[in-house]
Amino acid sequence: MSVAQRAWGAVPDSVKESDRQLIAGVLLFTYLLYILAQTFLAIANNAAILPAVANSLQNITFLIAVYAIMALALNLHWGYTGLFNIGIAGFMAVGVYSMSILAAPATGSPPGLGLPIPVAVVGAVAITALVGGIAALPALQLDADYLAIVTVGFSEIIRLVLNASYFAGTVQDPEASGYNVVDIFGIQFGTGGGQGINTPTSSPADFLYSTTSLGDLLYGPSGDPNALGSAVYAAAESVGVNSSVVNGATYSFFLLLVVVTLYYVLLVRIGNSPFGRVLKAIREDELVAQSLGKDTRWFKVKVFMVGCALMGLGGILWQGSFGFVNPNTFRPIVTFYIFTALIVGGAGSNTGSVIGGAVFAAFLFEGPRQLARIVEVLVTSVFGSLPSPTTFYAAVVSLNPLAWLGYTIDNVSTLKFVFLGAVLVYLMQNRSDGLLGHRKEIAASIDLSDRTPRKRESAAADGGESDE
Amino acid sequence: MDVAETYSDGRRLLVERPAVGLLGVALLYLFVDLMLRLANVPVELMGVEVIGGTLAVSTFGRFLLDGLIVGLVVGLAGVGLSMTYSILNFANFAHGDYVTTGAFSGWIAAYLVGAFTLGVEEPIGRLLMIQAPSLVSAFSSPLAIVVGIILAGLGAVLTALFLDRIVYRPMRDKGGIPLLIASIGVALALRYAIVFIFGTGSRGVTATGSIPEVAIPTGDGTIPMNLHEGTLIVAAVVLMFGIHFLLQRTKLGKAMRAMADNKDLAQVTGIPTERVIRATWIIGGALAGIAGFLIVLERGTLSFNIGWRLLLLIFAGVILGGIGSVYGAMAGGIVIGIASRVSLVWIPSDFARVAAFSVMILVLLYRPEGLFGGVKTA
């Protein structure tokens, strides 16, 4: 970590102070590192460089984008308002499942409502907000650690209910013994139970590259690429990049450039306003906010609902984009990933949330695997081959450091979690403000230090109104 | 508390907390329903069965027994969670993984002893990795079980003390939330360190088929109970009485109760805080580890996430009993265990855990001091 700190110290202050430059800088640095690593791996494996790099970049962009999205949504709850919600996975599940059920055809297995996809997405976000509101009403009076237990319990309840065969909708014969279609006033649907459920599309970029009619836009494109798609695919093909990488890259960059930006702008606007100021005051001392005339309970319910809606949408854009989900996707560990991302960047800061999402995705989540691949290539090229012991015991008693390394590399996906846990502990002990340190993000729509009165500053913005 | 006060309290409760009143009515309904079912009296109204039905006493008995078994384990493990919650002021999300750690260390020991006493020829590596064929049972090698219980406690204690030294002790002055987050980090690291060594596969550890069983007659059938279930019940009950003795009769126990009540006051009055904290980890860790060993003994399979899967149930038990109360944690665990199994009378088994978690949330919302709150225990 001290290396990271020294590297951080070398970053010019001007970059640190400008949030946009900082985010761009971190992304650029990450991309550069990944390009170098993938180029190296491609050369070592005698593979074509460009496709490998392109694939890796689209993958890492996707991860950065989704973790940034989720960290921003969580920042609203925890960073701003101090609501310790560790039920994120559950709210994501509500979003993804609502969308899938709303959009699934009535004849499908499980059956759904057959609504157009955009309607399903909007409906699902609204449902998530509603579920959040229902959960919030009684729970928000609790202390932070009680709220944590309630939300994680709630999220597990959601997962277990989705997992139950009771509502699966897979046995559709009303006479059959395991009949399990949910029927509310004639509207029939099911959750798919433990088998999971199909989401409307497995390739969201098709909406751009294959849409030829309104119907495609509403119910998901099927079939051949449109003019834009054909042109882009052909161009990519000419440099050896296949269409699935193009689709992935398109969607990933859409998430990063459009969705993350929208979330960021929304969050900054919420934060830098009198509304955000009340949220901050609730975090600091709720009784003080009340004593100054703020109906804190209502603020909390509102912010909980908005945050849950953002989490639901984040879930849809993330887990809902693979064509299929099952309840195990929404285990509490997903919540902890998102928390780690936010804590790495620094809770309370929107810029920190985005950077935390990027650092978490690129270095904590995906980094160990890439590092292991590079080490493996290096070691193999020096020693010829790397032993791969089957058990920990076999590795230890072999007394062969290469075998130890081989076992470690084989199990790097497990070790990653140990590493994540250690990072969480380290941050809590030493840098609870996150990598960026403490950031002053003032909750106001204007620069409070600037004392220029309004009339001289901008006559246009003056609606002729005075404060009450 | 006199009768009039109880009555007015009850009335106020109903007025101020209509949800609690509703819950009471629901519980009463379920109780009456259960009694009618056991008596095989279905009550129909216009052709629809509204209450009662049929339920074999033996089936219900088995639910109760299963519930008691889960409940004792949850209660045993809950003691440590409750104590650390009150003495160190944070919800330890790593507690479930102490249970797992205990289970693994205990079963390694049981395998080594079991192989030795049974004279089984197995490479030591396969014994240490708990890979050898399932061979241990309380019948064939009771010594292995005893040693396993001791080592399970020891393993969890050492882990808990080590983690306290490197993680929690440097954070004593931080608030409950940083500690809670750190404990999530500890939980992840500990669980996957176990996976790194033992892998994710679930393994059968007890010798199946050779365990003696008794059948408890119920009139309309029998409730089967095997030796491992009996061992679990006896061990858990003995340990619970041991804790009772420790808290009531020893100086350490008194200091711990004082700490749980008021940390600052305890410090002022010269109770050595760090020593009490260490004792808390030792007692809580040991009980968690042993609980892990026992549940594996009963279920017969061991995997890296048994403790994590139990954690929310343990939380539920602790919350039900009132955070900070040792007896509450035991009683709450047993109640949660029994409730989650008896609920199968009404709901499909998919929802047993849902029911337990719902109870936990309702208690936190409407009676955060716990079901037995207000009664001073420890």
Added chain:
Amino acid sequence: MSDATDTPAPQGKDPDELPEVEDSDIEKAAQETPRGLPLRVQGLEKRFGGITAVDGVSFEVEEGSLTGLIGPNGAGKSTTFNCITGVHDADGGAVLFQGEDITGLKPYEIANRGLVRTFQIARELEEMTVLENMMLSPRGQRGEKLVNAVTPGLRDDVVAQETDLREEVWETLEFFEIDHLAEEYAGNLSGGQRKLLELARALMVDPDMLLLDEPFAGVNPSLEEKLLDRIHDLREQGYTFLLVEHDMDLIMENCERVIVMHQGKLLAEGSPEDIKNNEQVIEAYLGEDV
């Protein structure tokens, strides 16, 4: 009853809501001052378990006055305060503010009616700057509505309003001579500075009356002087003050009316002179070794 109805108070007071006022001195005082009695506490009771912390306390505070509430430790002053401001629910009695019954209202509702409090131990929003603390207070901020805060067109109004408030905030900070600390985090302020900020912040709510809970506790003498000057300035501007204080001398020197509580009950009330010579008060304080 006559005083209330005769007084040309801005709020329409319903005479039926006002319980009887027996103290003829207050009636006279109220008739003399056109502003009436903004705060009336009647038979207030609060119990914690078996302990009665406040036992049937009644008193009034005149508009524009600086009234002191004193009493030995455990007399029930802070509990009375908390009952008035809605932090605790009273078990009996009534609190009337500007003629309206505010008993049982939530703290924010009471604050929004113009009755604002400060805390015994200054409760700053530590991770917020002094400016943010100040900007939090004003009532009726458009930007507290989420829609206004985020919607492009509506946000302009929020900006405009905030620009006006900013001016007011800076003026208030100058008045309290803490404008040099404007960009500091509140958590970095000294004890006395926090008390100044807390009063300034309460003032930004634009209250009619301020309840100050031990505003001088932990404040060094020079800041104490400053704080007192500000309170007197504000009183002259028409604000009403009720302050709880431990320091008897301070109250005697600065308040025109003093209310004394002892063991949850009202012991005496009157001018500082009356109180100084009141046998019961002397006894109560001597008994408490003050």
